[in-house]
Amino acid sequence: MSASKRPLFDGPIVRRAARESFTKLAPKKMVRNPVMFVVLVGSVLTTLVLARDLALGHGGIGFTIQIALWLWFTVLFANFAEAMAEGRGKAQADSLRATRTQTMAKQLKDPKQKGAIVAASSAQLRVGDYVICTPGDVIPGDGEVYEGVASVDESAITGESAPVIRESGGDRSAVTGGTKVLSDYLIIRITANPGETFLDRMIALVEGASRQKTPNEIALTILLSGLTIIFVLAVATLQPFAVYSGGSVSIPVLISLLVCLIPTTIGGLLSAIGIAGMDRLIQQNVIAMSGRSVEAAGDVNTLLLDKTGTITLGNRQAAEFIPVAGVTVEQLADRAQYASLPDETPEGRSIVVLAKERFAIRGRTLEAGEAQFVPFSATTRMSGVDMGSLQVRKGAGDAVMRWVSEQDGSLAPDLAGIVERIAREGGTPLVVAESDNGVARALGVIYLKDVVKGGIRERFSRLRAMGIRTVMITGDNPLTAAAIAKEAGVDEFLAEATPEDKMALIKREQAGGRLVAMTGDGTNDAPALAQADVGVAMNSGTQAAKEAGNMIDLDSNPTKLIEVVEIGKQLLMTLGALTTFSIANDVAKYFAIIPAMFVVTFPALQALNVMRLHSPASAILASVIFNALIIIALIPLALRGVKYRPAPAAMVLRTNLAIYGLGGLLVPFVGIKLIDMALVLFRLV
């Protein structure tokens, strides 16, 4: 997983978070978090007791002041954690908002008449309006290209500086408000009202304004609230038991015990963890429409991956030169390189490289004027060069063969066989032919092969270790698909896949109780994206696809689905780890506070003071301080997430239980002792 782009503790974010720690004290906000609300009530009560003691001139004020102070800190630290998590999103939202400034749009009353332009504010545009954008114009709202092809700078949304092509029809017709047209012109039909655009939604999402608790957060909140009530009972009933025993415990001490016992660590960091999880996705340039989908990503059992662009590089590469009878392989390579020298496509470059590597045929430069490049076109379906009397062509088998036949050239009898074999094996045959002084002949075939992305096999085996199955989706025939599936190490493949097949596969997996994640960009992907539990739509895709998915990848990189799953898992792990840590902490706190509480009534209970804390006051204070500081100490972990390594559940559990379970038991023993020593050192008790 890549590191976040911004440092964790960014100056302005920290300052804003510190301010917000106080504004978040409003009871209406606090009550959403029952654990911290109890701490707030405890802080208020302790402060009231302090006020009473001050008014009546009671002794022991110093202790009560410190307790009250640290209780307030506990609440503030928790608020700070949440504000920090939100802060990173807010900073991003601010920069997005800057692009949302109102722009003047050139509205067309009739899209057929390009000339009839009416000036209109972007705020006035409604669904169904048409606008025209020329180079330098900011697109005023989300829409669909009605007419034209243009390059568009989408860096405001994606952070990617390379411009993208947007054109009418097909899968690249969606444009986003706030992006800028760089060349040509676009006539755009507006598809979102102001305030409902993609940018608006994105701002709301990254800011966390519309954030709702995820299912696991809700369940966890119930658990934590239940524990809190139990501890309220345990502490409240302690007073009668103490009275029975001939003593009584002061309110601040009882509140201290309560606050130490209730799971404040996880209670204080819960929402920060959730927000940070979404934020990590945003760092990866993925926008999740809800926290629920991030969690679902962690639960995914089956990944549907499109072959092209995800498992294989988008482009095929030359793997072999196969000459026909009577032609040497060097000759073929030489001519193939000639034909590809001016060809800037990845396929073309791979041919040049292969000829160079295999046969040491150096790349030659063609003098301008001497050679003429014949570019690929959809009608000829071949490309090549003309050099004086020598013409070289490479292209689709039938097209090149027709070119040779048209010049009455000879076609070797084994040519058709080679072409057929390569196609059967899943490769793409490119036939190379030349016409030298009017004598045309086919030389052989270049074997273009799908290249499986480096490291993808290892990633799939890591996914398998986590119990996630991968299914490759491809339009290739089953034979080809099987070959690539084997090479890439996917668990299953769906060949000659139609959108209906894909849908059926998702439904079948879901019927077996599995959660399915997939990526898609085309309009025909939309139903499957909607059906899948996690549907990541490519930002380059159509509006329909983006509407259907519950996440959008701004980089349009389908491999990122794996990262999305990992972030989902990391989010859940962090929740679990800190819950375990928080609950395990209680053991030490009991041993610190209980003997201290009853030291007057039962000095014999000092035997339970295993940490040998200095005095009752120092023991209680040290526990409260530890309880507050641990929240601050764990903020980086909450924001960054626990260390994530793909491994089987049993192994992950063992590691995390050792760190957060056992650690949670032991750390407070050490921490409370150290704080106790510091308190004594600085004469605070």
Add this chain to the structure above:
Amino acid sequence: MTANGWFQIALFSAALLVITKPLGIYVLKVYDGSMRWLAPLERVLYRISGVDRDEEQHWTRYAASMLIFSGASMLLTYAVLRLQQLLPLNPQHMGAVPDRQAFETAASFTTNTNWQSYSGETTMSYFSQMTQLTFHNFASAATGVALAVALARGITRHSAGKLGNFWVDLVRGTLYLFLPLSIILALVFVQQGVIQNFTQYVTVHTVEGAKQLLAMGPVASQEAIKQIGTNGGGFFNANSAHPFENPTPWTNFWQMLAIFAIPAALTCMYGRMANNQKHGWALWAAMFVLFIGGASTAYWAEARGNPIHAARGVDVVASAVNPGGNMEGKEVRFGIANSALFATITTDASCGAVNAMHDSFTPLGGLVPLVNMQLGEVVFGGVGAGLYGMLIMVVLAVFIAGLMVGRTPEYLGKKIQAREVQMAMLFVLIFAGSILVTAAIAAVSPAGLKGLNNAGPHGLSEIIYAFTSTAANNGSAFAGLSGGTYFYNTILGLNMLVGRFAMIVPMIALAGFMAEKRTVPASAGTFPVTTPLFVALLISVILIVGALTFFPALALGPIVEHFLMQAGRLF
């Protein structure tokens, strides 16, 4: 501590291990309906009561059936106890049981608690004992197992939504499980010298020349179900310490084994229902570790004895002629090891029978029974109640730690979500609340303090023990507390009802929710529930979430008493 003592504990453990699987398979067959040898009788019962054997119930109906059955039978018992002077089989002419005591006793036996604030031999007619108390011994036990089976069905079935039929489960459990086992065990007891008669009480002249009235009665038959059904209500006040109830070391051994037999077997049954026998054994292992930990602590504490006794010249060293240790309140025929073991077993399981006075244990020895109950009676536990209590803890453990593997927590392929956590937490909360709140009231109210026979921390232990024992439906008493007052009869009776039925409702709701869920097939990403690590995790959750809640209260009771005893003070 002696080698012989440890040998007896080991022998018991081995016997428990041996019976778990065969009995578990038998129980499985009883409840899946493949046990048919009493089919004609079963059919007649269904026809009379109008039960459709094949009709499955939604959790709400299952719970309602159980509540109606328990409520009605509790009312009947109350009526019989109030009117026993008018009813037959009353050779000693016992009068009506007082109102509050009748209420408490009815609640006590309906809830499988068998807390007794009366002496059986001076309060209950044979008719009351046989038709009411013994009836509840069977019915409450069969109800408990039925509920556990319902929860097991809910968790292990594949999106069925229904939990089985309460009436059918009740009939099958009684007919195939509790009746046959009780009959066999009763015969063993009779052979060993437990009495079984309907005669009038016998007056004898002791060797010292004093006159003594010996209570009689159909003891062996009630003794068997008392243990098999983890009921614990003694025929006599002295319970299993009484020579007519528990005459020999052998009857003692069988009684202890009978208490744990069905609770242990249920783990095996559950493992087989879940198609994951290793998970069943993992639960068994977690229970066993907690059991052996408790038994060892109690044995150690009792064998070590009381330093104050030793200081006064009492011989506390074990030898061939002296059991050593703290023999106060213990029977010489059982000695230290078997008294400590019995106390551990009876409080691990919510049985409550006693063969020694827990009140006379050393503070730490007495802490063990108290903590056992406060764990929620999940260490093998009551028949049925032990398994369903343990499964609630499993749900919590899986939820807390399950997130750490990076998935929504799944238990046996079913997701643990908000509703399930809510029900599990309610279960835990009601238990902790019912103990703490009632004990706190008693500790500071004049009515509560009036019942105390001991002052100081020991008195607090007595109060906490009483409310723990009733909320946990255990029924054993720490003695020393006079429970037969209006205050205690009322509040303890209510506490037993809350501790049983208020906890069952969320439990069975959880079963219903789980039953509706779809099962996710297991994969490498599935949370492991069969490993030693899982066992350790489960034990930690039981200790931290379950028992630590009571730590502050315990610190003022048995724990401080222990330290004070070390310093030479007694209460």
